[in-house]
Amino acid sequence: MTNCVLIQGGRVVDPSQGLDEVTDLLVDGGKITKIGKNLKPNGAQVLSAKGKVVSPGFMDLHVHLRTPGQEHKETVLTGSRAAVRGGFTTICTMANTDPVVDSANVIEFLKAENAKAGLINLLPYGAVTMGLKGEDLTEMGELRAAGAAGFSDDGMPVESAGMMRRALEYSRMTGLPVISHCEEKTLSGHGVVHEGLTAARLGLAGIPSEAETVMVARDLLLAEATGGRLHLAHLSTACGVELVRAAKKRGVRVTAEVTPHHLALSEEALSTYDSRFKMNPPLRTQKDLEALREGLKDGTIDAVATDHAPHSAAEKEAGLAQAPFGVVGLETAVSVLLTELVHRGIIPLGTLIEALTCRPAKVLGVNRGTLAVGAPADVTVLDLEAEWAVETAGFASKSANTPFTGWRLKGKVTDVLAGGREIYRSGQFTNGGT
Amino acid sequence: MIWRRKDLLGLEELSKDEISLLLDQAEAFKEVSLRPIKKVPALRGRTVALCFLEPSTRTRASFELAAKRLSADLLSFQGSSSSIAKGESVLDTARNIEAMRVDVLVLRHSTSGAAAQVARGVKCSVVNAGDGSHEHPTQGLVDLYTIKEKKGRIEGLNVLIVGDILHSRVARSDLWGLTKMGAKVTLCGPPTLVPPAMEGLGAKISYRLEEALPQADVVIALRLQLERQQEKYIPSFREYTRAYGLDRAKLERAKPELIVMHPGPVNRGVELSPEVADGPQSVILDQVTNGIAVRMAALYLVAGAHQDSPEVISRSEATRDLTAENEISHPPGAGSK
Numbered sequence: 001m002t003n004c005v006l007i008q009g010g011r012v013v014d015p016s017q018g019l020d021e022v023t024d025l026l027v028d029g030g031k032i033t034k035i036g037k038n039l040k041p042n043g044a045q046v047l048s049a050k051g052k053v054v055s056p057g058f059m060d061l062h063v064h065l066r067t068p069g070q071e072h073k074e075t076v077l078t079g080s081r082a083a084v085r086g087g088f089t090t091i092c093t094m095a096n097t098d099p100v101v102d103s104a105n106v107i108e109f110l111k112a113e114n115a116k117a118g119l120i121n122l123l124p125y126g127a128v129t130m131g132l133k134g135e136d137l138t139e140m141g142e143l144r145a146a147g148a149a150g151f152s153d154d155g156m157p158v159e160s161a162g163m164m165r166r167a168l169e170y171s172r173m174t175g176l177p178v179i180s181h182c183e184e185k186t187l188s189g190h191g192v193v194h195e196g197l198t199a200a201r202l203g204l205a206g207i208p209s210e211a212e213t214v215m216v217a218r219d220l221l222l223a224e225a226t227g228g229r230l231h232l233a234h235l236s237t238a239c240g241v242e243l244v245r246a247a248k249k250r251g252v253r254v255t256a257e258v259t260p261h262h263l264a265l266s267e268e269a270l271s272t273y274d275s276r277f278k279m280n281p282p283l284r285t286q287k288d289l290e291a292l293r294e295g296l297k298d299g300t301i302d303a304v305a306t307d308h309a310p311h312s313a314a315e316k317e318a319g320l321a322q323a324p325f326g327v328v329g330l331e332t333a334v335s336v337l338l339t340e341l342v343h344r345g346i347i348p349l350g351t352l353i354e355a356l357t358c359r360p361a362k363v364l365g366v367n368r369g370t371l372a373v374g375a376p377a378d379v380t381v382l383d384l385e386a387e388w389a390v391e392t393a394g395f396a397s398k399s400a401n402t403p404f405t406g407w408r409l410k411g412k413v414t415d416v417l418a419g420g421r422e423i424y425r426s427g428q429f430t431n432g433g434t
Numbered sequence: 435m436i437w438r439r440k441d442l443l444g445l446e447e448l449s450k451d452e453i454s455l456l457l458d459q460a461e462a463f464k465e466v467s468l469r470p471i472k473k474v475p476a477l478r479g480r481t482v483a484l485c486f487l488e489p490s491t492r493t494r495a496s497f498e499l500a501a502k503r504l505s506a507d508l509l510s511f512q513g514s515s516s517s518i519a520k521g522e523s524v525l526d527t528a529r530n531i532e533a534m535r536v537d538v539l540v541l542r543h544s545t546s547g548a549a550a551q552v553a554r555g556v557k558c559s560v561v562n563a564g565d566g567s568h569e570h571p572t573q574g575l576v577d578l579y580t581i582k583e584k585k586g587r588i589e590g591l592n593v594l595i596v597g598d599i600l601h602s603r604v605a606r607s608d609l610w611g612l613t614k615m616g617a618k619v620t621l622c623g624p625p626t627l628v629p630p631a632m633e634g635l636g637a638k639i640s641y642r643l644e645e646a647l648p649q650a651d652v653v654i655a656l657r658l659q660l661e662r663q664q665e666k667y668i669p670s671f672r673e674y675t676r677a678y679g680l681d682r683a684k685l686e687r688a689k690p691e692l693i694v695m696h697p698g699p700v701n702r703g704v705e706l707s708p709e710v711a712d713g714p715q716s717v718i719l720d721q722v723t724n725g726i727a728v729r730m731a732a733l734y735l736v737a738g739a740h741q742d743s744p745e746v747i748s749r750s751e752a753t754r755d756l757t758a759e760n761e762i763s764h765p766p767g768a769g770s771k
Contacts, residue, residue: 197635200631200634201446202546202547203568203569203601203603204566204567206629273547319548319551320545321547321566322545
């Protein structure tokens, strides 16, 4: 059911059209139908956005919904609700489920689950190789026809350079990117945290920066040689950013993403052996963090993506060495980045919104992340000044493994429209959203 | 200076004064072990649990004797079974032990950070008896005590630690303790086993023993675990011994008053040649003897027994001679914590 909504008096920030002004926005039939000052309601439901920012709905290129196979950690419904609370109206889901998303019927299953959840737009990725084993390519043509938005073995690197070459070549028939989880396993070994001062202090096995950068360099060279579309997941190192910057200058068809936690935290966070700070790639140094911020600012890094990775409390409580890698991110992403980057003047609001909207849309070549007239009416309204404390009890996600528990954040998602439907209003799900 | 910590988890978090307090307390207890009746009532009525979830002979025996010589009641757990050795259950194990009204839990675990994790989850005191590659604070204190005993001071000495620094909890505790007490520490070993980041913790790094040894006043050799060769950190034990094993020929280039230490157990012929391990410069057995006094001090202080008679570190009470008593009638630590 769609309806007619007039979003009134907000500061509309839409980098896809170079728009940043106080104006009105009319939504009808699931689409943006008009932008302009002093629009008349004419029977439309009015949503006052006075004093707030109106943005295109956010898009997250990197989400683990754990479905099928690990529904105790997250389901399509709980993950979608977490996304909405974070202002995301499009999420792209990774293929490392059980079964792996390496056949059309798993994609059909996810689409059906998402239709049941009925909240937001879900773009599933297909695997690069069958069972993520790195041995045989998936039927990328069929996966694309079923709805795959890209290909990734995320969670596992494609270890063989020869296989990665084939994937980058073959995927060209689909026009979709290959998303690389850059990790040279013989360098990361049994590491649990970044190999640096903190690992040396705490007596923990380290994951050196080169576990990432060796693979980044390899994949950039292969993308350059094959002309394939490469997207690099969760960059974490200064050197990785530099390699991407140089490759883009050469015209390599590459895009890259960074997570909110790698933009906000560094290895010192591990000092208390708290597994809520354990993820792969690990939190790196202050120097890496600054290079990632710079890369996001200058466009070397295209998108912010959460790498939302839910895990049950029991697993995460096992202690730092035994706990699984990964943190949840959907419900805190924009607020953390507003607090840490925008309010502190490190990146402009427009750049953050760009990295959450039109830039990720461009990575996958989809018509989202814009408020252009005629586009699907995915809209996120933000109160930049609202302060709140992160409490996992209020999470919509099934999992609570966030590194930001207890943080006081400034900036909050208040309203969300997806496909023209108001699903979240004044910080609450509407009837249409449940 | 009064001890105010619930736990002893590592030397990194301790101040110089706290380390001095532990060493002074150990000094007071050392004499107890020289008596015919090696027992004081300092922890009478208190219960100490030894929870060793990783194989250990020497450290466990040392803690056991320390607790017994303080008249504590003793409970001993050994986690040979794999279920208990896993991180999942260590906190549950500790909580179960605590539920038996134990005052001090001494924990050995193969995972770095295990002691801190348990200490956060229980109200009783926790003494870290070695957690993974992180810290082994009582061994670090033993080394400090022994150096002070043999050299008369710690400040200004050059201490050389040789071996597998990467995986060594002893090296980390020694490094923290020694630098806080004013010694200069050099870490030496094959580059694969000496993380460069350790320089950021205040140590000098050397890959050549023959260059580092002549300046040393103290050398601490570490045990080389057999698995390091399978893990490709070193090509062979033969080459390791040639480059980093201490033998008489290498010691000829060292100061004559150099002392040689080792936390044990020694791989004879690997990190130490027999003539060095048993030679006049070796103080390895003194370390073992001192271990009991140091662990008595650690148990006594974390148990809070000293708080019943503050300002006394306390020869008069804590080390009261029982030789003349058949019954322990006036335990100084009888009050509640």
